Amino acid sequence: MGYSIGQVAKKTGLTTHTLRYYEKEGLLPFIKKSGSGLRVFSETDLDWLALIECLKGTGMPLKDIKQYIDWFIEGDATLHKRLDMFVRQKQKLEEQMAQLQKHMEKINYKIAYYDEIIKGGSEGIFERNPQLAEERKRVYGR
Numbered sequence: 001m002g003y004s005i006g007q008v009a010k011k012t013g014l015t016t017h018t019l020r021y022y023e024k025e026g027l028l029p030f031i032k033k034s035g036s037g038l039r040v041f042s043e044t045d046l047d048w049l050a051l052i053e054c055l056k057g058t059g060m061p062l063k064d065i066k067q068y069i070d071w072f073i074e075g076d077a078t079l080h081k082r083l084d085m086f087v088r089q090k091q092k093l094e095e096q097m098a099q100l101q102k103h104m105e106k107i108n109y110k111i112a113y114y115d116e117i118i119k120g121g122s123e124g125i126f127e128r129n130p131q132l133a134e135e136r137k138r139v140y141g142r
Contacts, residue, residue: 002032002040012049019049026066027052029073058093109139 009016022028023039028048032040048069055065068085071078113136116129126133 005039008041060089105139109135
């Protein structure tokens with residue numbers, strides 16, 4: 001089944017402008033055109049769009065996504081390059097997730113801190129709640 005650019009925009013949440021831009025940048029080299037020159041997207045094109053959005057969501061630049069697509073087109077000779085690219089991106093994502101987890105811990109600490117103040121005031125907060133004092137030390141490293 002083929003989809004028009006408008007249908008793909010609705011299905012994916014991407015704008016038609018973005019879809020055209022991706023095509024212009026070489027990120028969608030497999031899209032066919034109808035006899036009248038209209039883009040006809042396939043299910044495979046939708047899969048490519050999902051992968052492009054996934055990689056963008058991990059912070060991969062469009063030029064690197066384009067490189068991956070070029071390697072894909074080149075074939076099996078680039079399998080190791082493609083694997084290495086995904087391994088590197090996974091490592092970057094794991095680092096980002098670890099940093100986000102640290103941020104989450106600070107946010108959770110602040111929520112607990114303000115909950116405790118609301119319950120009993122700020123005076124003597126850490127004596128009243130020694131677990132909160134320990135959490136503060138752990139989160140802030142002091």
